[in-house]
Amino acid sequence: MDTGLPPLENLLRFDDKVVLVTGAGRGLGSAIARRFGQAGARLALHYHHSRQPAERLAAELARTGVDATAFCADLTRPDEVDALLENVWQRFGRLDVLINNAGVYPVTPLLEISIEEWAQVLDANLRAAFLCTQAAARRFARGGAVVNVASLEALQPSRGHAHYDAAKAGLLMLTRSAALELGPLGIRVNAVSPGLLWRPGIEQDWPQGVELWNTQAPLGRLGRPEEVANACLFLASSAAGWITGANLVVDGGMSARSLF
Numbered sequence: 470m471d472t473g474l475p476p477l478e479n480l481l482r483f484d485d486k487v488v489l490v491t492g493a494g495r496g497l498g499s500a501i502a503r504r505f506g507q508a509g510a511r512l513a514l515h516y517h518h519s520r521q522p523a524e525r526l527a528a529e530l531a532r533t534g535v536d537a538t539a540f541c542a543d544l545t546r547p548d549e550v551d552a553l554l555e556n557v558w559q560r561f562g563r564l565d566v567l568i569n570n571a572g573v574y575p576v577t578p579l580l581e582i583s584i585e586e587w588a589q590v591l592d593a594n595l596r597a598a599f600l601c602t603q604a605a606a607r608r609f610a611r612g613g614a615v616v617n618v619a620s621l622e623a624l625q626p627s628r629g630h631a632h633y634d635a636a637k638a639g640l641l642m643l644t645r646s647a648a649l650e651l652g653p654l655g656i657r658v659n660a661v662s663p664g665l666l667w668r669p670g671i672e673q674d675w676p677q678g679v680e681l682w683n684t685q686a687p688l689g690r691l692g693r694p695e696e697v698a699n700a701c702l703f704l705a706s707s708a709a710g711w712i713t714g715a716n717l718v719v720d721g722g723m724s725a726r727s728l729f
Contacts, residue, residue, distance in 0.1 A: 486511065489601075612656060
């Protein structure tokens with residue numbers, strides 16, 4: 470039986486494919502971009518406020534032979550999303566993968582969240598992903614894949630994050646709904662939900678949280694951005710060709726922890 474799959478060594482390759490990573494200027498977004506670049510992808514690096522980091526990343530990738538360009542857009546504005554996707558198409562001539570990574574992560578107690586902050590958080594974390602998915606699906610070259618970066622907090626709430634948790638939970642249902650409607654077009658839509666990730670200075674900024682996580686997580690450590698990037702790479706690849714509407718939790722086993 471011919472599976473139609475590429476050889477094993479090419480399952481995670483993205484040679485000549487174009488990948489758009491939103492929020493690529495910093496943190497997890499830059500790790501995702503680097504991993505796709507290592508897999509041979511041509512990269513559209515979106516940023517909004519992080520122009521210098523995004524352009525530095527594009528230059529860094531170019532030095533390693535990766536075709537990468539930085540693009541600016543406010544993803545909460547439909548006109549700017551359409552312009553972004555049009556600019557990506559004009560630059561590369563195609564689009565194969567969208568990684569919806571951009572978002573915000575404020576901490577505000579529920580009783581202190583203003584209606585303006587509530588709207589801003591849902592716009593940045595949910596509305597933007599909807600607009601990008603819709604615009605990308607209309608332009609994908611052949612088939613295509615979307616990976617939404619959700620959060621463990623979409624499944625388990627955290628104090629001070631009612632707006633963020635609600636947005637990420639909504640993103641999971643958007644993932645499933647989009648998978649249902651876009652599947653007939655050959656477009657797969659999945660999500661990855663990271664747990665607590667290491668970043669420079671986190672041990673000093675939040676020592677209690679890091680210690681608690683390391684004590685309770687079965688694998689006993691924070692995650693690395695590159696490990697979430699690997700999950701995104703898998704879900705967008707031929708290796709996940711029959712996976713859509715799924716949420717891959719990457720949390721060191723924290724969600725499997727016993728309640729008692």
